[in-house]
Amino acid sequence: MPQINSDRYQQQRKQAIRSAAAVFAEKGFHGSSTKDIAERMGIKQGSLYYYFKSKEEALGEVCLFGIEDYVHRMDGIANGDQPFEAKLMATITSHLSSYREKNEALKVHNDERLYLPEEKRYRLRQLGSHYRQSLEGIFEEGVKSGALRDSIDCHFAAQAVIGICNAWGDLIVRDPQLDIFDIIQKCTDLLLNGFCERRKEKRT
Amino acid sequence: MPQINSDRYQQQRKQAIRSAAAVFAEKGFHGSSTKDIAERMGIKQGSLYYYFKSKEEALGEVCLFGIEDYVHRMDGIANGDQPFEAKLMATITSHLSSYREKNEALKVHNDERLYLPEEKRYRLRQLGSHYRQSLEGIFEEGVKSGALRDSIDCHFAAQAVIGICNAWGDLIVRDPQLDIFDIIQKCTDLLLNGFCERRKEKRT
Amino acid sequence: MPQINSDRYQQQRKQAIRSAAAVFAEKGFHGSSTKDIAERMGIKQGSLYYYFKSKEEALGEVCLFGIEDYVHRMDGIANGDQPFEAKLMATITSHLSSYREKNEALKVHNDERLYLPEEKRYRLRQLGSHYRQSLEGIFEEGVKSGALRDSIDCHFAAQAVIGICNAWGDLIVRDPQLDIFDIIQKCTDLLLNGFCERRKEKRT
Amino acid sequence: MPQINSDRYQQQRKQAIRSAAAVFAEKGFHGSSTKDIAERMGIKQGSLYYYFKSKEEALGEVCLFGIEDYVHRMDGIANGDQPFEAKLMATITSHLSSYREKNEALKVHNDERLYLPEEKRYRLRQLGSHYRQSLEGIFEEGVKSGALRDSIDCHFAAQAVIGICNAWGDLIVRDPQLDIFDIIQKCTDLLLNGFCERRKEKRT
DNA sequence: AATGAATGAGAGTTCATTCAT
DNA sequence: TATGAATGAACTCTCATTCAT
Numbered sequence: 001m002p003q004i005n006s007d008r009y010q011q012q013r014k015q016a017i018r019s020a021a022a023v024f025a026e027k028g029f030h031g032s033s034t035k036d037i038a039e040r041m042g043i044k045q046g047s048l049y050y051y052f053k054s055k056e057e058a059l060g061e062v063c064l065f066g067i068e069d070y071v072h073r074m075d076g077i078a079n080g081d082q083p084f085e086a087k088l089m090a091t092i093t094s095h096l097s098s099y100r101e102k103n104e105a106l107k108v109h110n111d112e113r114l115y116l117p118e119e120k121r122y123r124l125r126q127l128g129s130h131y132r133q134s135l136e137g138i139f140e141e142g143v144k145s146g147a148l149r150d151s152i153d154c155h156f157a158a159q160a161v162i163g164i165c166n167a168w169g170d171l172i173v174r175d176p177q178l179d180i181f182d183i184i185q186k187c188t189d190l191l192l193n194g195f196c197e198r199r200k201e202k203r204t
Numbered sequence: 205m206p207q208i209n210s211d212r213y214q215q216q217r218k219q220a221i222r223s224a225a226a227v228f229a230e231k232g233f234h235g236s237s238t239k240d241i242a243e244r245m246g247i248k249q250g251s252l253y254y255y256f257k258s259k260e261e262a263l264g265e266v267c268l269f270g271i272e273d274y275v276h277r278m279d280g281i282a283n284g285d286q287p288f289e290a291k292l293m294a295t296i297t298s299h300l301s302s303y304r305e306k307n308e309a310l311k312v313h314n315d316e317r318l319y320l321p322e323e324k325r326y327r328l329r330q331l332g333s334h335y336r337q338s339l340e341g342i343f344e345e346g347v348k349s350g351a352l353r354d355s356i357d358c359h360f361a362a363q364a365v366i367g368i369c370n371a372w373g374d375l376i377v378r379d380p381q382l383d384i385f386d387i388i389q390k391c392t393d394l395l396l397n398g399f400c401e402r403r404k405e406k407r408t
Numbered sequence: 409m410p411q412i413n414s415d416r417y418q419q420q421r422k423q424a425i426r427s428a429a430a431v432f433a434e435k436g437f438h439g440s441s442t443k444d445i446a447e448r449m450g451i452k453q454g455s456l457y458y459y460f461k462s463k464e465e466a467l468g469e470v471c472l473f474g475i476e477d478y479v480h481r482m483d484g485i486a487n488g489d490q491p492f493e494a495k496l497m498a499t500i501t502s503h504l505s506s507y508r509e510k511n512e513a514l515k516v517h518n519d520e521r522l523y524l525p526e527e528k529r530y531r532l533r534q535l536g537s538h539y540r541q542s543l544e545g546i547f548e549e550g551v552k553s554g555a556l557r558d559s560i561d562c563h564f565a566a567q568a569v570i571g572i573c574n575a576w577g578d579l580i581v582r583d584p585q586l587d588i589f590d591i592i593q594k595c596t597d598l599l600l601n602g603f604c605e606r607r608k609e610k611r612t
Numbered sequence: 613m614p615q616i617n618s619d620r621y622q623q624q625r626k627q628a629i630r631s632a633a634a635v636f637a638e639k640g641f642h643g644s645s646t647k648d649i650a651e652r653m654g655i656k657q658g659s660l661y662y663y664f665k666s667k668e669e670a671l672g673e674v675c676l677f678g679i680e681d682y683v684h685r686m687d688g689i690a691n692g693d694q695p696f697e698a699k700l701m702a703t704i705t706s707h708l709s710s711y712r713e714k715n716e717a718l719k720v721h722n723d724e725r726l727y728l729p730e731e732k733r734y735r736l737r738q739l740g741s742h743y744r745q746s747l748e749g750i751f752e753e754g755v756k757s758g759a760l761r762d763s764i765d766c767h768f769a770a771q772a773v774i775g776i777c778n779a780w781g782d783l784i785v786r787d788p789q790l791d792i793f794d795i796i797q798k799c800t801d802l803l804l805n806g807f808c809e810r811r812k813e814k815r816t
Numbered sequence: 817a818a819t820g821a822a823t824g825a826g827a828g829t830t831c832a833t834t835c836a837t
Numbered sequence: 838t839a840t841g842a843a844t845g846a847a848c849t850c851t852c853a854t855t856c857a858t
Contacts, residue, residue: 003272028232028233028234028316028319029232029234030232030234030235031233031234031319041338047327049349111315123258139399146401147400148399148400149399149400153390156390157388157394157399159372160371160390161373162371163366163368163370163372164364164371166362166367167364167366167368167370167371167372168364168367169365177222181358186357186360186364187364189398190361190364191398192398192399192400193400194345194347194394194395194397195353195354195361195391195396196351196352196396196397197350197352197371
């Protein structure tokens with residue numbers, strides 16, 4: 001019967017979530033044991049159940065932790081009135097930074113959420129869809145404003161941005177040396193301009 | 205003692221690999237049981253061991269099966285003398301098609317190979333690196349030929365292509381309705397031209 | 409995936425049920441471990457699950473095994489056309505003999521069935537009610553035939569018979585030396601001369 | 613270090629015993645957790661250990677509480693100089709009333725005492741034997757006085773009385789609606805007229 | 817070529833118990 | 838007097854693996 005309101009408890013629980021995130025990211029949900037998680041946290045296996053009702057609940061908490069505020073940050077970006085280019089870069093920055101800050105939780109969300117029971121996956125799906133739709137909105141805006149080509153398929157574009165960010169996110173998690181700002185820069189450039197040679201001077 | 209050379213044996217073993225691929229893709233390596241795999245193949249659990257020494261060997265075979273000829277195909281593409289644009293599109297086509305043809309094996313390679321012991325991962329890493337390097341080579345050629353901007357980071361570019369293909373590959377595996385050629389088209393366009401408005405007429 | 413139809417399997421499973429009955433009777437359901445049961449059967453703990461899906465299923469099988477044919481035997485008694493006295497004695501004989509033959513299974517049914525989930529308890533309750541009703545029927549018949557006093561509450565009478573048999577059944581299970589036929593005799597005498605109109609000599 | 617002498621402590625401890633009795637009666641000893649008991653008492657799990665050294669001690673106290681004064685009451689009955697019929701009825705009344713007053717403790721004594729270590733069971737066995745012997749004495753007296761048939765096996769008779777009372781006791785605990793005085797009446801009648809030489813009218 | 821049966825290691829989970837506060 | 842936190846042992850159950858047939 002944990003004292004859910006106590007500060008100490010909340011603090012320790014957060015710690016447990018981070019530990020679970022780290023272990024799940026490294027070995028996958030089924031490949032991780034509760035003993036692994038407890039050990040990383042510095043407690044004994046049985047004690048973990050003071051903070052989680054089950055291993056599955058731990059996964060749920062990690063997934064939520066992984067996306068929640070990066071989704072909220074997206075709201076801020078989408079509702080701002082910057083030009084398209086700025087919004088895109090902000091999105092990429094936010095997305096890739098999440099991989100650094102929150103460490104492995106976002107990766108766990110991407111790779112392991114399918115092991116959650118439907119009811120718990122529902123909230124995550126809502127958040128994920130919300131994110132993608134906001135991003136699609138940004139692209140639609142960009143098309144209207146003339147910043148983007150008419151022919152752009154905004155759904156495809158949003159998925160592509162998410163996909164490319166997640167791919168680099170994986171690499172970022174695996175290799176902490178990577179220069180995240182360099183990657184943000186290059187991703188933005190790729191998405192805006194592609195790889196082909198076309199000189200700025202020709203732009204009008 | 206399996207009759208490794210018998211046709212029937214080889215045929216059944218291939219079947220076992222495909223079954224394992226399907227199950228691993230759906231539930232992950234640790235989430236799958238040998239019973240699951242055997243059942244999908246229509247044999248009994250214990251009989252699997254006639255075809256694999258262990259569950260891990262099965263994973264190894266699936267991973268290899270998942271990448272080997274898609275890597276070889278890349279050699280063909282890289283060594284050809286088509287222009288950059290054609291090679292890029294060929295690469296994307298090859299990559300995404302693999303997800304359809306080989307079904308789930310490529311996905312398994314991407315998501316589960318980390319559960320293999322170092323020795324087995326070595327060969328896969330070689331193949332993967334070879335693939336990425338070939339792709340980098342294509343980009344370097346593109347830069348030299350003037351098709352691509354000088355400023356392109358070829359390593360980044362290759363990773364980006366792989367990342368975007370894998371991201372869409374996941375979606376393709378999950379949703380068999382997706383129009384793969386439409387996606388190929390749009391990916392190529394994105395990578396070549398980006399999303400920004402700049403009309404071909406303005407090029408010259 | 410047990411071969412449910414094989415003779416060997418059925419035989420071993422019966423053995424498992426008997427072992428479970430013995431252990432449950434001695435230590436109660438929650439006080440018994442699956443290890444205890446397996447050990448009594450001469451196999452290892454994990455192997456028990458080849459015969460039962462769960463410990464609870466084992467309990468269910470034991471309970472069913474404990475009452476099923478003693479309930480059926482009651483049907484034979486109730487439907488016969490012997491006089492009341494003979495039917496009562498037959499009932500007691502059948503009931504107490506069950507404790508000897510089936511060993512501890514009937515005791516387990518009485519003491520531990522409440523740990524079964526509602527769905528499984530349903531069938532048992534049906535059988536139990538059927539038994540009690542048959543017994544009540546015998547008493548009603550006895551009243552009609554004039555063998556018993558009018559004032560007898562047949563529901564009370566049936567419960568009393570069952571209660572007294574179970575009480576002695578417990579003692580019989582605990583002490584294998586007890587002379588079961590002596591007890592049958594005395595129980596019958598107690599109950600008979602309690603419910604009878606008057607003593608046989610005085611009847612005519 | 614409990615203040616064993618404080619009134620408050622003794623009062624709370626009694627409360628703890630009653631809570632334990634209720635929980636043990638409902639779920640059995642092994643099926644009950646210390647958390648269950650604490651919750652019913654309105655304290656936290658760990659606090660129980662202020663009143664009991666162990667869960668087992670709690671069981672011991674409950675069992676003792678369950679029989680002690682019902683055994684002492686039997687002494688009063690046995691040593692009185694009422695006729696047999698009155699003593700029998702008093703016994704039954706005392707026994708069945710215990711199930712109502714003490715609620716579940718007597719049931720716990722009957723069903724769960726076997727989980728106590730030998731040393732603790734010893735005192736209970738003494739009390740139980742004492743009870744049975746007193747009851748046997750009543751029967752022997754009854755035989756001598758001519759109220760009962762010569763052929764009565766007094767040991768059997770005492771066991772039968774206890775058995776029938778416990779059987780009805782179980783039903784009484786389970787169904788608080790049951791009319792306890794009706795049952796006392798009927799049990800007495802059953803037993804009396806069963807063991808009596810003959811019906812009163814026919815006696816002279 | 818395949819399987820029924822068994823195994824043993826390890827998983828997640830529960831819980832009586834302890835103890836500093 | 839009571840509790841939050843932690844522990845470790847035991848438990849049920851799963852599963853990769855083996856092997857005689």
